[in-house]
């Protein structure tokens with residue numbers, strides 16, 4: 001099977017932003033997923049270097065146009081490399097191969113009688129490279145709400161494409177191919193745009209910068225192909241048009257064109273298919289428009305460069321807030337953008353939401369699973385994976401349904417639902433470890449039971465690596481490395497099979513997959529109520545939570561192994577607590593009620609998944625539950641199980 005996915009080629013008049021990154025990440029995720037399936041993938045992106053706008057941007061910097069576009073193309077390539085985007089072809093419209101494709105394509109339009117010379121008169125916006133009717137202008141300026149710049153009156157002979165001829169055929173095609181335009185609600189916009197009447201499209205300009213019209217076309221002297229028509233043809237160039245017929249037959253039509261909504265209705269969903277019909281070529285299978293990201297409520301698109309953050313500073317911020325390696329910050333950004341907002345709708349880009357996703361979904365659900373399993377394998381099995389055991393039905397079923405969920409989502413480009421399906425698998429795996437409580441099996445000396453749980457949990461991590469690999473390729477590599485599978489040949493079908501993780505092999509070096517963010521407020525809020533009894537709001541102020549929210553709390557029985565005073569802090573004690581599979585340090589504000597020596601051996605209830613906080617220079621990793629009478633620090637009383645329970649048992 002072949003799979004051909006494209007991004008638009010980006011204008012190089014401005015630097016790449018997270019908006020450009022969004023489109024390119026989505027295409028990369030599809031490409032990676034299809035490669036995992038063993039498909040022959042062609043994933044293309046590139047830069048749109050023709051057009052008057054680039055000439056002006058070059059002039060503004062005092063550069064020759066070619067020097068400027070060379071520099072900018074290099075910037076885009078570098079950015080995509082930094083975001084782990086693995087394209088197969090990076091096309092630049094100033095390349096010779098593209099010039100040949102454009103000219104051949106225009107000859108085909110001409111042969112079909114769809115080009116004619118007319119007089120173009122109209123208001124032209126240089127910024128949008130678009131002509132507008134007088135009636136469309138707003139206060140005499142460009143009607144694009146993102147632009148609003150002054151327009152200039154242009155009157156010159158120009159070539160026109162008989163766009164108007166294709167309205168009926170387009171409507172029929174859209175009706176007969178339900179999956180052609182996505183999302184559904186934008187398809188309706190396209191249909192009304194066509195029904196409103198298509199005007200023939202001006203497809204040439206007098207300019208020295210651009211692809212010259214073929215000389216076989218009348219009055220081609222001094223005319224170049226209008227930049228939008230020129231840009232769209234890149235999708236054919238990359239597939240081998242017109243020189244490499246074998247390649248073209250293999251890859252064309254594209255399986256999916258992905259772009260932002262601003263270039264969907266007028267270009268990718270109408271003009272482009274009409275041009276292809278005229279040239280006698282098949283139409284792309286799917287054309288998908290995603291929404292805009294907004295920042296602080298302001299709409300951002302490529303014509304408003306500067307407002308949207310560059311990917312580099314966002315990655316730096318993630319890495320410095322959390323202490324994660326750069327490659328993991330890349331994966332966090334990729335994950336956030338596809339999980340946060342349904343693909344197709346607008347969304348607000350928020351650093352806070354990004355770090356929230358990092359903490360909840362990546363550090364907790366994904367990272368925590370690995371860091372619960374591997375230390376136990378290290379501790380109980382000398383760092384070797386136990387021999388494969390039969391499938392645990394709840395894990396295998398969850399894996400199969402995660403695969404199905406992702407496969408369906410990849411068809412409809414519903415990345416969010418796909419990731420939700422994968423996260424249901426991770427929840428099932430975390431639940432499995434909770435229920436089986438391997439630390440108790442170890443204590444009870446149940447070796448066979450312990451082997452089965454440890455193997456199954458590690459096998460679940462191997463499956464998780466395959467499931468997340470398209471969205472988070474670096475994370476998948478790291479999970480495999482820590483499982484001792486460095487260099488493992490991954491494939492999609494491995495995600496729904498059990499027992500592939502070899503037994504007896506040594507696990508790799510353990511490092512936190514997604515280190516937990518260091519909350520900047522840790523010092524001020526004291527790291528939990530046990531440390532700051534007076535900060536508790538009254539019950540009236542507290543909002544209701546759902547059962548699902550409650551389930552996020554990892555409450556466990558622990559046992560105090562050691563306690564000591566913290567110099568200079570008369571209310572605080574530093575405790576060492578055994579919570580089953582590990583020992584944690586926790587700071588608790590209970591020194592006025594308990595002496596350190598009274599605490600050793602006490603059973604307590606702890607919140608095991610509270611973000612760590614540093615309190616008086618001591619890193620507190622978890623919180624001990626206690627009750628007290630407001631205003632009376634001496635009344636603090638620890639919450640303990642009413643009858644003894646093993647350490648690590650979950651409380652709910």
Ligand SMILES: [Zn+2]
Pocket residue numbers: 125126127128142143144147148149
């Ligand atoms: Zn404009």
